[in-house]
Amino acid sequence: MGIVDARNCGRLKYKDVMYGEVTVRWVWDGQKLVARKVIEVKEKNGVTSIWSFDEHDDIVLSEIRPGAQ
Secondary structure, three states: OEEEEOOOOOOOOOOOOEEEEEEEEEEEOOOOEEEEEEEEEEOOOOOEEEEEOOOOOOOEEEEOOOOOO
């Protein structure tokens, strides 16, 4: 499991800390497909958002042990 805290990223307007499953996704980096560790969050509106550990300076992503939420 993982935590996504995007509350400090004003342009996204997320008000809550989100929880999701930590997985690996293949992502195109402009030249090739690379494996990236991500957090998949199932949001209230039914959409799944993907948050990459490699891409966000103003968003905090961290892993937690199961049952710690």
